[in-house]
Amino acid sequence: MAFTNRKTYTPFIGRYDPCQPIRVKTYETPPHLYLGFQPPGLEQFSPKEALKRGTLWKALYSPYTSPYGDYR
């Protein structure tokens, strides 16, 4: 399976749950959880790009969009 920073799990769904069940739940595992002590010489964004994204380091960039996008 391809690596992703959003993990999924499938909780138990009861027969009489009052709300429309969300069958697949998600949680975030951003890139810094895997980096360890940052090694020297990693790839950088351009200064302008870095200011916009909030990090100089490509390895630390963590985009986020609502996982509820599909339900809305």
Added chain:
Amino acid sequence: MWVYEKKLQYPVRVSQCNPRLAKFLIEQYGGADGELAAALRYLNQRYTIPDKVIGLLTDIGTEEFAHLEMIATMVYKLTKDATPEQLKEAGLGAHYADHDKALFYHNAAGVPFTATYIQAKGDPIADLYEDIAAEEKARATYQWLIDMSDDPFLNESLAFLREREVVHSQRFREAVEILKEAREQKRFF
């Protein structure tokens, strides 16, 4: 001492008058995992932590005040032109009764800020682990705020703030490594 630059760390633009969002955003202003708590937590820990990581706490603690200013700007923009009627509809009637449109350090549910939100154990590892947890909680708060906001401009600023929490967490994790083994390696900010 500090040197102040009269500009925001990242521009804050709001696309629509939506005071309800302000009510949620205030969580990051005066909430337990908000920017005020973060700034006070880190700057206070500096005095009782090994020299090697004092600079990091100063840098990140200072940056948290820049984030606080961004959140304040968002809240201000979302509420400044709202009528009392609109504020009431947005669930901000209780806030208006006490504060008019003044900002106040409380969380999204109106609970006032308290120093008990921050810890200072004096044990460097315990304190840094607390800082890492605080960054992850702030990151999560920004996620929940983005989930509830449909303002694309605001979400850009919130995504920036969330990214900074990721970077801060990374640096605190590195600080733990530095204290674990006094290693001779350059640090990158």
